[in-house]
Amino acid sequence: MATIYEVSKLAGVSLATVSRVMNNNARVSDKTKKKVLDAMQTLGYRPNAIAQSLASSRSNSIGILVSELHGPFFGQMMSGIEAALRTAGKHVIITTGHSEEDKEKDGIEFLIGRNCDAIIAHVEAVSDEYLIDINKGKVPVYLMSRHVDAIKDKCISLNDEVGGYLATKTLIDLGHRQIAYIAGPQFKADASNRLQGHKRALAEHNLSFNEDLFFIGDFKETGGMDGLRHFLDNNYQFSALVCANDEMASGAMKYAREHNIVLPEQLSIVGYDNVIFANYLYPTLTTIDNPVYEMGRMAAQLVLKQVYQQKKHDIVQVFEPTVILRDSVAHFNH
Template sequence: MPTIKEVSELAGVSQATVSRVMNGSDRVTDATRKRVEAAMQRLGYRPNSAAQSLASNRTNAIGMVVSELQGPFYGPMMAGVEDVLRRARKHLIIASGHGEEERERDAIEFLINRQVDGLILLVERIDDAELLRLNERVPVFLINHHVTQLHQRTTWLNNELGGYRATRYLIEHGHQRIACVTGQMWKQDAQERYQGYRRAMQEAGLPIDDDWVIHSFFEFEGGYQAFETLQQRKLDCTAIFASNDEMAFGILEAADNHNVAVPDQLSVIGFDNIYTANYVKPKLTTMNFPMYEMARSSAENALAAVYQKRPIQEVVYEPTLVERQTVRQL
């Protein structure tokens, strides 16, 4: 069985350099790294991960908690984190919290028990005080959740600006009777997108009536039910801002069932720009949520802070408009 000494001799480097390559250290040049990797491959050398962990007090693994392990939103998030970690020769361990406090807590404890070197969290129910206590046990990096004391480790989307821009786009197209369908209001992003809607309406001097705001939930059925509620209230709205794309799809389906033509009779704008937004009919106008890019930024911050001991800072993204076919000019 080949040894690290044989690898170092074949590569013409010290054993310490071979160890640095195996541990993903940035203190090794690309040329040296390639030479060591070629020697390892030629000899068929496989590092002992347990021995590496004991020697470095690292597992070379980052844990990640998401709400779900499926769907068009969390898939790109998980892929973005893994792409960055894999290139740095680190591993990703994923657990889901399903948006429930105890399950989120269990997922976090599961990962800590696996001795991950850091945690990337997309949690919804764990409060700020608990996140701060958790950060004392293992470095925590947050996606789209604001904790003042952890702001440098946060990657987030300006949801308020996105809600404002979406509503402003409808106003600029001549709409004044604009309904808003929100997600669950205990969620930070739902609150912020709703605040953006309110800011745009107030800035344009348009009244905000509670009857025009439907507090629903971030799923297809949430949008479908919201449209039915608007119909029952007999509100003559010309446009709807849906706080995510899945709700917008429910609105499109319900509108079709009521023979309400989109966009001729009703304009609809969503939020997230999940990949299916380009395949519904008509294609959905929406605000882009750069999920993959945000996840990559969070992973890069985790690598820098945990393994390279470099200072990091929060990363803020702005949602951008994706114009398609569901909004018309009045």
């Protein structure tokens, strides 16, 4: 197997220059870089990633911890992170936490053990105190879709309280007064914050929060189906429904059609996230835009700026949601 010494000899440059080319150092001229790369190709030389990481104290790999691998939400998140890191010559190692405290902690420890330079984590079950404590170690942990004030410089989040407010206000502005709500699991900060926004919109318009029109779902299609079934089986009266994410909204829409409820004439529905399928449901789903691809890209740029000292990135750490108005809502005719 060829060595770095043989590469330097064939290219007619120093070992330090070969090392700078391997580490993509900007101080090497294009002419010299081509000589080194040509020599590496001629000799069939492949850099040893482990040796590189020992020499530079960097592995050029970033760990990603997400709740699940399936579904459009996490797919978009991981795509945004990976695209930005790959452009910068970094690689990712991905694992899951399944929204369970032990598995989230195990996932973070696994990524630290893989010598990652940093971790980008979407975690829901571990405490703020744990995240503050883990950031005292040598591997910084950056948070997606979560805000912890003590480590706010490492957080990329969406203003979910405002998103929840906008979802409900959209229906109130259309004349709806009896609005049912299917929430996500309340131990999840985003679900809790969206519910608070819903309550603020009601209070602002002198509407009381009705426990009968409240159901806690699972952020999956089944949650939307179960929630709407619960409301209908109890003969509760409502003209509109807010679901705390698009997957539950799609489940509610499916259940409504199966029970001959005409959308949106008999029931207006609003979702949350604006995942890719929201524009392909029938009717197309009015929802709150959660720019998770852009947030993932921003988390990666935050790592590049803070860990790899790439100063060119302008960072936005708190994103503001917007309403995407489509066909699943209608004016309420009193």
